[in-house]
Amino acid sequence: MKKFSRWIGSLLAGLTIALTFAASPALAEQDRHGMENDMPIPTDEAALENGKDRYQARCSYCHRPDGRGGSSGVCLACQKYKHGSRSSQIYATIAAGKPYTKMGAFASTLSSEEIFNIVAYIRALQEWKLKDDAAADSGAGK
Ligand code: HEC
Numbered sequence: 001m002k003k004f005s006r007w008i009g010s011l012l013a014g015l016t017i018a019l020t021f022a023a024s025p026a027l028a029e030q031d032r033h034g035m036e037n038d039m040p041i042p043t044d045e046a047a048l049e050n051g052k053d054r055y056q057a058r059c060s061y062c063h064r065p066d067g068r069g070g071s072s073g074v075c076l077a078c079q080k081y082k083h084g085s086r087s088s089q090i091y092a093t094i095a096a097g098k099p100y101t102k103m104g105a106f107a108s109t110l111s112s113e114e115i116f117n118i119v120a121y122i123r124a125l126q127e128w129k130l131k132d133d134a135a136a137d138s139g140a141g142k
Pocket of ligand 1: 060
């Protein structure tokens with residue numbers, strides 16, 4: 001029994017060390033698994049400004065100004081998406097909406113350019129949240 005608990009002890013210690021070293025450098029890539037742009041999104045400042053403006057006017061009411069979701073909209077700044085988080089999938093969700101939910105279709109009231117600009121702005125909201133999460137993690141580790 002004694003031998004067994006020593007064995008478990010060293011196994012746990014080994015695991016802790018392995019996890020600590022494995023997690024830190026790989027984290028950045030893993031954290032971005034929900035940000036694949038299979039359709040190119042605009043990167044220029046004017047497009048992002050327009051995306052921000054359209055998002056705040058049409059989406060923040062449900063998804064919150066920082067995109068982190070609230071009582072009536074899901075978190076868009078997060079990596080996990082129910083309907084897919086590739087740029088083409090986000091575009092499709094915004095354009096067509098989700099039937100039987102509060103998520104309406106925007107294809108008739110936003111141009112496709114505006115929708116792409118919003119997708120680009122959603123990526124900025126995701127980056128912002130990643131930064132906040134990293135700051136919170138390093139704060140907790142002190
Ligand atoms: C009236 C509230 C409301 C508004 C306004 C709204 N949404 Fe939504 N949205 C929702 C809800 C609720 C869902 C979850 C739908 C579901 O359960 O499938 C959702 C889902 C989504 C999703 C899919 C998330 C996932 O997990 O796959 C995206 C992307 C999205 N919204 C983007 C937008 C954008 C961009 C706008 C503005 C152009 C917008 N929404 C406006 C309520 C709203």
